[in-house]
Amino acid sequence: MTTPVTVYVPRDSAALSVGADLVAAELERVAAQAGRSVRVVRNGSRGMLWLEPLVEVVTERGRIGYGPVAPERVGELVAAGLFDGADHELCQGVVEELPWLRNQTRLCFARVGVIDPLSPEDYVAHGGLAGLRAALATSPAEVVAEVTESGLRGRGGAGFPAGIKWKTVADTPDTLKFVCCNADEGDSGTFADRMLMEGDPFTLIEGMTIAAYAVGASEGYVYIRSEYPDAVRTMRRAIAIAREQGWLGDDILGSGLRFDLHVRVGAGAYICGEETAMLESLEGKRGMVRAKPPIPAISGLFGKPTVVNNVLTLASVPAILADGAAAYQALGVARSRGTQVFQLAGNVARGGVVETAFGMTLGELVHTYGGGTRSGRPVRAVQVGGPLGAYLPADRLDLPLEYEAFAAAGAMLGHGGVVVFDDTVDMAAMARFAMEFCAEESCGKCTPCRVGAVRGVETIDKIVAGQDPDGNLALLNDLCELMTEGSLCAMGGLTPMPVRSALLHFPDDFTARTERRAEESAGRFEEAKS
Amino acid sequence: MESPGAATRADRVRALVAAHRGDRGALLPILHRIQEEFGYIDADDVPVLAAELNISRADVHGVVTFYTDFRSEPAGRTVVRLCRAEACQAVGAERLIAYAEQSLGVALGQTTPDGAVTLEQVFCLGNCALGPSGQVDGQLHGRLTPARLDALLAASRAAAPAAYEVTTSGKTVNS
Ligand SMILES: Cc1cc2nc3c(=O)[nH]c(=O)nc-3n(C[C@H](O)[C@H](O)[C@H](O)COP(=O)(O)O)c2cc1C
Ligand code: SF4
Ligand code: FES
Ligand code: FES
Numbered sequence: 001m002t003t004p005v006t007v008y009v010p011r012d013s014a015a016l017s018v019g020a021d022l023v024a025a026e027l028e029r030v031a032a033q034a035g036r037s038v039r040v041v042r043n044g045s046r047g048m049l050w051l052e053p054l055v056e057v058v059t060e061r062g063r064i065g066y067g068p069v070a071p072e073r074v075g076e077l078v079a080a081g082l083f084d085g086a087d088h089e090l091c092q093g094v095v096e097e098l099p100w101l102r103n104q105t106r107l108c109f110a111r112v113g114v115i116d117p118l119s120p121e122d123y124v125a126h127g128g129l130a131g132l133r134a135a136l137a138t139s140p141a142e143v144v145a146e147v148t149e150s151g152l153r154g155r156g157g158a159g160f161p162a163g164i165k166w167k168t169v170a171d172t173p174d175t176l177k178f179v180c181c182n183a184d185e186g187d188s189g190t191f192a193d194r195m196l197m198e199g200d201p202f203t204l205i206e207g208m209t210i211a212a213y214a215v216g217a218s219e220g221y222v223y224i225r226s227e228y229p230d231a232v233r234t235m236r237r238a239i240a241i242a243r244e245q246g247w248l249g250d251d252i253l254g255s256g257l258r259f260d261l262h263v264r265v266g267a268g269a270y271i272c273g274e275e276t277a278m279l280e281s282l283e284g285k286r287g288m289v290r291a292k293p294p295i296p297a298i299s300g301l302f303g304k305p306t307v308v309n310n311v312l313t314l315a316s317v318p319a320i321l322a323d324g325a326a327a328y329q330a331l332g333v334a335r336s337r338g339t340q341v342f343q344l345a346g347n348v349a350r351g352g353v354v355e356t357a358f359g360m361t362l363g364e365l366v367h368t369y370g371g372g373t374r375s376g377r378p379v380r381a382v383q384v385g386g387p388l389g390a391y392l393p394a395d396r397l398d399l400p401l402e403y404e405a406f407a408a409a410g411a412m413l414g415h416g417g418v419v420v421f422d423d424t425v426d427m428a429a430m431a432r433f434a435m436e437f438c439a440e441e442s443c444g445k446c447t448p449c450r451v452g453a454v455r456g457v458e459t460i461d462k463i464v465a466g467q468d469p470d471g472n473l474a475l476l477n478d479l480c481e482l483m484t485e486g487s488l489c490a491m492g493g494l495t496p497m498p499v500r501s502a503l504l505h506f507p508d509d510f511t512a513r514t515e516r517r518a519e520e521s522a523g524r525f526e527e528a529k530s
Numbered sequence: 531m532e533s534p535g536a537a538t539r540a541d542r543v544r545a546l547v548a549a550h551r552g553d554r555g556a557l558l559p560i561l562h563r564i565q566e567e568f569g570y571i572d573a574d575d576v577p578v579l580a581a582e583l584n585i586s587r588a589d590v591h592g593v594v595t596f597y598t599d600f601r602s603e604p605a606g607r608t609v610v611r612l613c614r615a616e617a618c619q620a621v622g623a624e625r626l627i628a629y630a631e632q633s634l635g636v637a638l639g640q641t642t643p644d645g646a647v648t649l650e651q652v653f654c655l656g657n658c659a660l661g662p663s664g665q666v667d668g669q670l671h672g673r674l675t676p677a678r679l680d681a682l683l684a685a686s687r688a689a690a691p692a693a694y695e696v697t698t699s700g701k702t703v704n705s
Binding site for chain 2: 013014016017018049050052185186187188189190191193194226227228229230231262264265266267268269270281282283284285286287302343344345346347348351352374375383387417419420421422425430433437440441
């Protein structure tokens with residue numbers, strides 16, 4: 001018997017969405033037929049999503065990738081020598097040497113796509129637990145200091161310094177404290193939380209355990225949106241395995257630390273990504289936003305001191321503890337330190353996950369990594385930071401990816417989602433959608449958001465229909481002002497951002513359709529004359 | 531008076547509550563379990579839950595109605611959810627949805643008259659680089675086209691023959 005060939009086929013749900021399960025089954029079947037002994041490992045995704053399903057074969061040269069592999073093509077690929085890493089038009093070469101991957105700085109995503117997500121042996125062999133061990137070797141206060149010094153800011157949207165939040169929880173005495181991971185990831189154009197949970201769940205568990213040690217918490221929750229059933233399953237299995245391994249429970253790694261973790265599933269409400277609405281939901285209530293103060297760090301889940309952090313914030317912590325704050329802080333620019341996991345989405349040729357130090361320009365991300373649009377048409381607009389983020393026109397892609405530079409440009413980085421649109425996009429329709437989304441997803445607690453969004457939809461409809469455009473544009477501006485100023489949370493408060501940026505950069509899209517058609521035909525007439 | 535079926539369901543709901551006795555703020559997990567088992571949250575479940583959890587009926591009702599996931603009546607045998615969020619719109623989600631509405635003869639949020647398919651909108655499935663995305667009975671699909679959607683629907687129809695298409699005598703009464 002020959003030693004089996006190891007073949008990786010992702011189990012990430014994006015890969016499954018284009019047939020990865022069928023590819024894995026087909027590989028096993030064809031291998032058996034050919035009398036080849038293979039070991040199929042289901043890894044996470046490397047994040048080169050346009051290549052999914054990306055099959056990798058372990059060879060002496062390294063892991064050779066083939067993609068995108070349709071199930072129908074497996075037979076042909078095996079015949080061409082896939083199990084020996086032979087050349088083929090779908091062969092991408094040694095995966096780790098591909099510029100798209102090699103030029104990234106993967107700290108948070110270091111193991112995603114590399115390992116079997118549910119193998120504790122793989123996890124440890126690839127540097128897992130080093131952060132937790134380092135943390136347990138120092139005092140909780142030193143862990144908080146380390147995270148503060150690293151400059152790590154919340155990756156969920158607001159960019160609040162993680163260390164300062166942790167210090168508040170640590171300094172608030174109570175017999176019961178919680179660590180809650182926000183895995184609601186409702187922003188369109190974002191999927192990094194999902195990919196991390198499906199591709200390297202132990203990293204999140206380790207990050208949460210470090211947070212628990214640092215602040216003195218004994219119980220944790222991962223609040224995952226129901227739209228992510230695969231992530232829910234993977235996290236639950238990972239938690240069970242971690243308990244068996246002694247990585248969770250009453251005596252973590254023999255240190256005496258006690259911490260346990262539970263998965264809770266959302267129920268289809270975008271607002272439950274807002275931290276206080278999430279806490280309400282975790283308490284079994286409607287996801288209504290709470291007025292702040294009190295902040296969750298002081299009075300959070302069930303009124304107890306609570307750390308609420310995004311998946312990527314918590315998953316960045318193990319590397320910070322393992323390699324030291326200085327190494328993390330050395331990456332990035334200005335007040336944006338370390339790496340950010342950007343997600344390229346929408347009408348983009350090469351969509352996926354790009355983890356890199358802050359400071360690269362948006363254009364580099366969209367063009368160098370993304371390869372422009374999938375349709376091949378010119379890029380017209382890019383929305384950064386989810387449905388509450390600004391639309392930027394093609395000539396503003398010189399913006400550096402950094403919190404403050406975006407804020408100065410009237411935009412926000414948010415959770416790092418970058419959605420590309422080609423020149424067929426109707427920006428008035430996108431502005432209308434922003435208002436419609438807010439109307440649909442508002443928790444209903446405050447009037448500017450609940451009523452303003454509905455009025456916003458109506459007003460944009462009137463503008464586009466050519467009804468008193470000037471009056472209605474003024475009204476839309478007033479509405480935006482009111483929502484910005486008078487909303488309790490960023491749902492109502494930031495919905496004007498996509499609306500106003502669309503108005504600012506793409507005013508022509510808002511002129512009446514009839515008027516536009518008249519102008520267009522006049523334009524054609526002019527062209528025909530010249 | 532409760533029908534025997536209702537009594538069984540109430541007992542089952544009580545058992546599900548009991549299974550979550552130790553959990554903090556257990557209402558959402560319980561509602562998810564009820565919906566998994568029965569396909570929807572019945573109005574009659576509300577007083578049972580209120581009594582078992584020692585909260586008001588209004589509170590339970592408020593939670594059930596706040597979250598879009600919880601249905602007040604059973605869905606079709608196949609549930610299709612198509613993403614309408616920005617990244618999928620950038621690659622033609624609205625056209626795909628128009629096609630689905632037209633070919634199924636229902637609007638978003640509706641079930642076909644034969645009870646075969648419920649068509650719903652969803653805002654992002656975390657598959658934004660491979661849109662347009664959708665879920666068919668919880669399974670994620672990317673790069674959807676009208677043809678792929680048709681194929682998926684045909685496959686799910688074949689896999690899950692309609693319960694009421696076959697009588698106990700085995701004869702097809704509804705085709
Ligand atoms: C409407 C709304 C939706 C949000 N959705 C999310 C989300 O899905 N995930 C997330 O981590 N944070 C989300 N946030 C931000 C959270 O309120 C909070 O700032 C964050 O979870 C804190 O964690 P961080 O400091 O690690 O970013 C949202 C905020 C608002 C206003
Ligand atoms: S702004 Fe909207 S979502 Fe936020 S609290 Fe007010 S009503 Fe709720
Ligand atoms: S009156 Fe319109 S939002 Fe307050
Ligand atoms: S926007 Fe459709 S899957 Fe994210």
